[in-house]
Amino acid sequence: MERLKNLSLEQIRLWVQDIGEPKFRAAQIIKWIYQKRVSTFDEMKNVSVTLRAELTESFSIEKMKPLVILESKYRDAVKFGFLLVESKHMVESVLLIDNDRRTACISSQLGCALGCVFCETAKMGFIRNLTQEEILGQLIGINDYLSSHGDKPVTNIVFMGMGEALSNYSNFISSLSIIMDEEAFNIGGRRITVSTAGVIPSIEKLINEGLNIGLAISLNAYTNSQRDALMPINRSYPIEQLIAIAKKYYDATGRRVTFEYVIIDGETNTKEAVDTLVKLLSGFSCKVNCIPVNPSGTSPVKIPDERSVEFFADQLNKRGITATIRKSKGRDISGACGQLAGKAVL
Template identity: 40%
Template sequence: MEQLKDTRKDIRSLTLEQLRDYFVAQGEKAFRGNQIYEWLWKKGAHSFDDMTNLSKSTREFLDGHFVINHIRVDDMQRSSDGTIKNAVKLHDGLTVESVMIPTATRTTACVSSQVGCSLNCEFCATARLKRMRNLNPDEIYDQVVAIDQQSRSYYNRPLSNIVFMGMGEPLMNYNNVLKSIDKITGDDGLGMSPKRITVSTSGVPKMMMKLADDQPKFNLALSLHSAINEKRVKIMPFNEQFPLEDIKEALKYWYDITGTRVTYEYIVWKGFNDQMEDVQALVEFCKVIPCKVNIIEYNSIDDARFEQASKEAIDMYEHELEKNRITVNIRRSRGKDIDAACGQLANKSS
């Protein structure tokens, strides 16, 4: 027997004004919309039954006409270093992954913005997945709420930072990512500081410039990995469409408009970008605008072409960057034993 399609509307696709207008049209008071909106975005309600200050008849009415397409943490793995990886089941059965990274002073959520990815970075496990679709704002928001709850449960403290460095290219899901950040930072949502949010891009110049025009309060990071165009194309083939010269222009535009520095994420591989010429190219690239550099440990995705560079190569990068007064941080990987580290998210659990 064929199953009937659920025709109920996704209630979180409505704005506050639309919710208020809807209830006025039903002969109710407009404030009813405010109550429901607060349950949805401030309290993260999973169902209409959670909305305890509404009458039973109102909750039944809502359940008959609307649906809350809430995510479900389908599988949770905890690393020996405390990192948690969530396999997040979406309402349509697709899966993405998110990660909670705790340190002594903070808890960071690494969230996904697409199912799969639009780009084709050779060193990233997510790139092997076909991009199925963009995530909706509420699906991104739900990942943050779930990790905040885990942080409070395991570490007795709230989530402090968010990075859009999970599955997908955030600037290829531009509108939904910005809407999710509005809900995460808004007084009518989670109320987190935008200064504690970083959106990471592989480098889409047109969208970087659009982002600058929108003057966001959050931070921008660029996954660079090579400041030599010919080399970057080998590991990030889309770089042919978006060459470093175009990215430089977008970065200048970003800084002119926003006045905020950018973080460059940079992996050093053995035999690929571990020579002095690579370091010198990065130093020159860093002169484009004020910036800082995160040197990231490579995390294996079972591809023999890529191998972590030697300690000497990392030290060379650190020395040369510091010599040129460029802020550099060496980032050690977290969650490697559960494939939760940078570049490893690939739905192995699904």
């Protein structure tokens, strides 16, 4: 039986048309799946009994179960572990709560092949890409949680969970089209950001999609030798190429690219780092987001104190490079950047 949430909206519309149903039925079905988040066709009350029977015969729509829900004691983050359908694996997602924003940090792969040394997900190795249904299922599960707490649905999305979204390009793009469609999640490009370790050919493709989403590049180092050691992908796509593609992205989309910069004390926050970043990034509109490295299992990296992170960001700002500091949420639930690692549960 086909899984309905792996179909594009266009495929659902065509299926409805092929079985001789009027167009508006497709819109109704899409709303039931993605806005009302039903898990059986019988719940689709305004859909005829005959059509519901046809749907039941052709498709399945059960949801991914949240096996783990960990709420931060600071009330600013919730970490979820969703059991993938017909799988023994769990994928992790995080909800970040900040005033009016409800940001879902979504995973795109089970594990990751890119091997960044500061990252828990990397330790799982690469298991497989998530399907469109599994990417969207995280959003459905988070909206279920919000709704059960009388809260509004997700307002913003960052593809910064487990895995490299741009290495799962086709499922990432097909999920995006459903996330952005007004009959489904209706979240605009300005409220979506994809984070990448720097898969340049996919960034090229993304530029050609003409979507208006934000791009965040994990830079994390100021020399190629240092970045080679932290992020092996740098051997294929070094810093100069990343900066060139970031400029191209800005020129094509008008969206300022963010460089995520993990601060490892004594390594990535030196005076030389400031000087080099100023040289590399001057002259185009971008932002450096400083992220104090998070404690992660057995990782040997040194965690900086608050003052040294502030000092580093200050130095960049004084020299004309916009620098912000990401206040890490969800540290107490291992939901912060670089801390996600889904586990097999059976």
